[in-house]
Amino acid sequence: MIALLIFLLLGSLTLRSNAVQEPWALRDASCPDYKSYSTRRHAPLSKGPLRLPFQRPVSECRTFRSEVVERVINDLKDKFADPDIARLFENCFPNTLDTTVRWHLPGRAPQSFVVTGDINAEWIRDSTNQLSPYLRLLKDDAQLRQLVLGAIHTQAEFLTYSPYCNAFQPPSQSRLKPSSNEQSDVVNPAYDPALVFECKYELDSLASFLDLANKYFEETGDASFVSKDPYFIEAIRNVVMVLDEQALTTYDDDGNDIRSRYTFQRQTNVGTETLSLRGAGNPTNGNTSLIRSAFRPSDDATILQFFIPANAFIAMQLQKAKKLFVAAGQSDLANDLYSRGETIEKAVWEHGVYEHKVFGKVFAYEVDGYGGIINMDDANLPSLLSLPLLGFVDPSNEVYQNTRQMLLSKKGNPYFLQGSDFAGIGGPHIGVRYAWPMSLLVLIRTSDDDAEIKSALELVKRTTGGLGLMHESVNVRHAGDYTRPWFAWCNSEFGKTILDLAARKPHLVFGEGAGAYSI
Secondary structure (H helix, E strand, O other): OHHHHHHHHHHHHOOOOOOOOOOOOOOOOOOOOHHHHOOOOOOOOOOOOOOOOOOOOOHHHOOOOOHHHHHHHHHHOOOOOOHHHHHHHHHHOOHHHHHOEEEEEOOOOOEEEEOOOOOOOEEHHHHHHHHHHHHHHHHHOHHHHHHHHHHHHHHHHHHHHOOOOOEEOOOHHHOOOOOOOOOOOEEEOOOOOOOEEEOOOOHHHHHHHHHHHHHHHHHHOOOOHHHHOOOHHHHHHHHHHHHHHOOOOOEOOOOOEOOOOOEEEOOOOOHHHOOHHHHOOOOOOHHHOOOOOOEOOOOOEOOOOEEHHHHHHHHHHHHHHHHHHHHOOOHHHHHHHHHHHHHHHHHHHHHOEEEEOOOEEEEOOEEOOOOOEEOOOOOOOOOOOOOOOOOOOOOOOHHHHHHHHHHOOOOOOOOEEEOOOOEEEOEOOOEOOEEOHHHHHHHHHOOOOHHHHHHHHHHHHOOOOOOOOOOOEEEOOEEEEEEOOOOHHHHHHHHHHHHHHHHHOHHHHHOOOOOOOOO
């Protein structure tokens, strides 16, 4: 009750534009730790055969509340033909708001710290994806708009400090304690561990920052934050700086090696947790116009540093940013970003496509510019399977369809895993026994085949371990064996997937003859 009163009081302050800014009340100290709460089943159970539990925290313990999000849940939960899908949507769609908004400061310059879930740090990529299901609702919810705008501001501040880093500590204003990743990394450029949780350079993190800003603008028409935010333009300049530095070749014209601006070394017995060649990673031919990425969105090290999904992602976001910066009165910057995006897009088609002896012309996962190719896909986004969701290709594109066939085949993708209980794409992060539900959610959103969609949705539904939430990965031979009982990013992906089907193929979730539902 105390938490609810505090919440209402602070919520009222956001309605007064000149009010003193106060942090959003998160929850009463008596609220249970959701990491523990998510491992237990809570009543009421769904009426479907899986009898899935209700896993939302009580209202007073939710870290952010949106009336519009609640309206969508109430609109849909009785429409679903399958009560278990209804319960999963009810649990998963609001999960980021319910559990991961550790700090929010509303006002003229809002701030939002959105953690990945069971780790008290913010990954730029994860937080963008976690918030993505709510972006279509921004016009109808001023407080939700403040939350997302705050996330943009906080990401910009992070990238102003260190554009090479991927995960960050709570802002000092939040008074939340920083945590340790328990590693002794040697990283160049150096960073302050009080500000940075981990500093793995991932090109997709920079694209994700642009993605959140671009989508906020697309949904609201508001470009004022570009000039109002004291960090945003500097963050964009830092993004451009990284793109320039990571497009350089490993060797100059005389054959001398050019030391990478970014290096990363970790003392570890796991090969994917550090970079070769004294932290620089394997050589690349910089005459390709592709951009290096030291790590993948799984936080695993790349083998060949021209990581194609991230290059496709950043290419699209740089081009999309033109509209945002033109609207903000930054035409020169808009044109520069657009030109860079066009150049990278052409480079992906030129250097990231090759002839597979079985599947024909396909996209490579990683290349080095010397002819080297890594042939695989990983469940984490961006992935090759997700290229249409990035706006890079139409799902009907022949090269994409060839690639898709390859990725969803044990003969074509070493990380396509299939067992008695589950099947999907995994990756080296967890190992060759565990596929990620996220990969099937991407499969659904990139498919027009009703049978394929229904099969994938049924698999996802049955792999929650009875907890009614999405996991990070699931043992394909024993669905009760999974990693992370609560993975907010994947919960958001489930919410997006159901909303996609509700609008695009309503008969698959609501029953034959049902009308489409769009938010």
